[in-house]
Amino acid sequence: MPVLSSARYGKDNVRVCKVHRDEATGTHTVTEMIVCCLLEGKIEESYTKADNTPVVATDSMKNTIYIKAKEHPVDPPELYAGILGQHFLDTYSHINVANISVEVKRWTRIAIDGKPHPHSFYRDGDETRNVEARVSRADGIEIRSSLAGLLVLKSTGSQFHGFVRDEFTTLPETWDRILSTEIDATWKWKTIPSLQALRDNIAIFDQAFDNARIITLKTFAEEDSPSVQNTMYKMCDKILEVAPEVASVTYALPNKHYFEIGEFLLLLAPLEMKKLSLMNHVLTRVPTDLSWHKGLENTGKNAEVYAPQSGPNGLIKCEVSRS
Incomplete structure (x- = not known):
């Protein structure tokens, strides 16, 4: 007999742009996001018995995403994800877990004659700041923050030699090469017990993101890398050192090859x-x-x-x- 092992559903690819206007200075801040919300709970019968009684319409989820963005700050995205997830638990008693993901696009303020413009921005590459939050009645709030899509290259300062050589090996050893990769770094936070605890510590999220980006770029640029493996390990170690609330760090680095003609x-x-x-x-x-x-x-x-x-x-x- 078939058994429904797990189920979740929701709304994906909800695009949101919020403009925060500082009335005192006339400075605007723009935050553009892509939000996904997937709910879990006592929803089995909507799958097994065609009973839609427990179904919160995904269109309602979309509306909620916009309304909560209006009612609450969206920066840092970890806070917004926690607020949004907790809303679904507070509103619907049969929902036990809300999975929220937020992808934040990078808009950088334009400088005119050396002075930051108050309301004009440019798209600074494909880099995104991402958050995945699992808000659970039983387990509290689990958050993963990440930096993705940051393309980097250095024209020297990278080696690769001493690897296994056998009958399948044609790659020559090198003591100097171009190294290029697209940064995908994720740090998992220690479990946060409640939304209030998240609110009380929101400063750690921006600080950790800034530190992770600086550490990644500085280590990449300055180290005479013996391998991508060793360089990424050092990046992880340094992030754990400066962010005591982080439980683990993950990197995924594709090697963008540049071959001599x-x-x-x-x-x-x-x-x-x-x-x-x-x-x-x-x-x-x-x-x-x-x-x-x-x-x-x-x-x-x-x-x-x-x-x-x-x-x-x-x-x-x-x-x-x-x-």
Whole structure:
């Protein structure tokens, strides 16, 4: 007999923009978010018996997202997510858990003649500040904060050597290379017992985000990285050091490869290989350096022109927790 093991439902991709106007200074602050709300609770019969009695319409959830954004601060997003989640528990007795995710777009104030403009902004890349909150009657408030979509590159200060070499290895060792990645860093907070406890400590969220961003960029830029693995571990360790309320830190870093034009490519070339039954094709190495044109050197210390790669790419992850 089938059993409904788990269920949640709600509204996704609710786009919200709030403008906070400081009447005293005339300065505006813009916060643009994408919000998702998924509810859990005594909703089984809406699935198993087609009984919609316990269903809070997702359109009502959308309206609630807008109303709570009007009634309460949306900065920091951890506070807004907690307020929104607690609302659903307080309003609907059969709802036990509210899962709220908030993605905040990055709008940066424009500087005119060196002075920040009071109400004009520009989109500063694809970086987002994200929050996932699980507000539960039984377990309190669990929050994960993150920094995502921050694309970084450095043209030197990265190594990779000493790795396993066997019959499948063609990658050469290097003591100097371009390193580029798209930062995805998440820090999980220790469980917060109540919405009031969250309100009492809201300053820690902006501070942790600012520290995590500074640590990430500073470590990336300054370290002569022996590997992405070791560099990301150091980032985690430093975030745990400056944010005692954080329980664990996770990084996921894709390696955005930039290859020298002088490197070899594997290409399929037709050959007379009937005797070996290789379907007349074999993998061969074809040099693609620039020496064919007037002796141009573009390898090693003379490399200046690179080919950005879209894939495949390395993907390195880790989670560092308190012992």
